[in-house]
Amino acid sequence: MTQIGMRIPPKLGALGMESLAKWAKSIGLDVIDVPKYDQDIKHILEQNGLEVGSIDGIGAVGSTKLLNKDDAERQNAADALKEQITTIAQLDGKVIFMCLVPDDSTQSRADSFAIWKETFPDIVKHAENNDVTLAIEGWPGPAPYYPTIGCTPEMWRAMLEAIPSKHFGINYDPSHLVRLGIDYLRALEEFSDRITYCHGKDTRILSEELYESGTLPATFGAHYGFSEGSWRYTIPGQGSVDWGEVALRLDRFGYTGNIGIELEDHRFWGSLEAEQKGIIKAKEHLELYFK
Template identity: 55%
Template structure:
């Protein structure tokens, strides 16, 4: 099975634009780009350089997100926004939606964040299923001191996957975040290997 090597777009590349980035990727053996957005223009540029579509950031779901707002109106507006994005991404040939679920209020207790998540996320996963997309949760724990991102530890993932048992809902496997949190990244694969929908890799150092 072919597993192409890709990359996320660093800020300094992003400032130069998608065509500059796609050209650099092609010249340096990068086969896939993870994207902040996917529209017709971006797809055409990637195609012209024979670069594949990697994960696409979920609209409003990378960082502090209204999906996890205590304001019900904000939550459902966020769901509607994702519905539009999912339909567009599906039509353009994307498949993986990348999400990093940090509550709007990063100091919100995790128990409350999960209560809010349970109210809206089944609808989001249903939209992914309808559009044949796959939601991959990012394992970055979020800002100190609360480290509030949902879906970064085995305990929380067990709860989430039990509540929403869909093959269209899984994780982005990035061992660096697991190492940082003191989680055995190989044992994690033993339990959640079937839920891995995408992978990131980077050097990791623990400084005493």
């Protein structure tokens, strides 16, 4: 049975971990994905009958110096990540979430991949020795360069060939694949044995906006939050993703991890009440298939 959890949106996060954990348990969540993990957070989760899901790696959100062209900058970032891996392992954490966006957004994905290929084998070896797994997020990064590596099948194939360790894999988030025009079910089939975590987030394609600006970011700004024009992120069940089919295939492939709701939907944002409503609605849809 796949457990359902959530990443922490800002208003819920402002409650503090104790109040957040109590609320999460009260609505039937099993897991919390956390931006950091220490003994205090571990204790709070356990006291409330919850488990830790993924843990943000250093530089996981935003940009990372792990892909910096400067050797010293890159080594410092790698050492910090390995130290974090050791600490997380000591607390029995298992999955580190990472989004590989270079701190120079103009750096090409090919250049970033070449740097990654030199830097990451040693990091993944350290993770393997500590029984920790890295889950690479598929957000393509900010416009106009979309510099993230690890967001398309082309890149996944090259990265997973370079590092065959099962301690390095994909955070499967179909919302990014839908907005990029990638077949999210075909990707699930091809990379099923390297999916190490899942996000519960959806994307709706906006036909009128698609006519107006095509797949380019809207010239004068998107009409909605969490959008660039022709698409917008939504909670599960209100976009293009067939979650019943996703759940069926994950089960067939033997996936034993969690699915963490990532709330990025303008209708459920901006207030504590809105975030709570969005998490509850997302959970209700996912548990139709994952419980």
